[in-house]
Amino acid sequence: MKKLCILFRCSPHGTVRGREGLDLALLSASFEQEVSLVFVDEGVLHLIKDQQPELIGAKDYISTFKALPLYDIESVFVCKQSLADYGLSHGLLSVPVTVVNDEAIAAHLKQVDEVLVF
Template sequence: MKSLGFVFHSAPHGSSSGREGLDAVLATSAYSEDIKVFFIGDGVFQLLAGQQPEQVLCRDYIATFKMLELYDIEQVYVCRQSLAERGIDPAALLIDTELLSAEALSAQLHQCQRVLSF
């Protein structure tokens, strides 16, 4: 199977794309070991700990990102500039990730043969 990249670029709870993307990543892990997950732009909010989605009547799927490690998905990248632009401390993220500059993140993304965006 070809290397796959999953890009999260939208904030959680405003649409179902984050939850659908996470479901796709976990399902795909059964068929491929070469998966890279990227969080850019507002997508960095997907990993922010301490969210209260029940306040806006949404399902709490954010904690499920902790399952990435259990599914052997180890290549998880976050755009350093996206965090800085939104005033997010990397310590506030729910899971361990690799922080990359926009250029380094782009280089990793270009190594993927297929890219899905959520």
């Protein structure tokens, strides 16, 4: 089984990167690949609960992150420093995550077969 990691680095709105990353994660998991997600930098903003992207004319794909368990995507990591940079706490996030430091992220990325950055 191939191990795939989707790394979210960009903000959720204004580009299609986040939606494409999420679509790829769900599609890959449906083909029985082992998928993990890592959120760093502006990518942590994907996880804030109660977003209303339709107010700025964007589609609400953020709520789809709640479907991750249905696809057996259980490894969801968030950079501790990125959360601190944006003043976010674990309680403000919409899905269960594991908050990790930079070293843990680097170690995880070395364990997967492929990393795709969105």
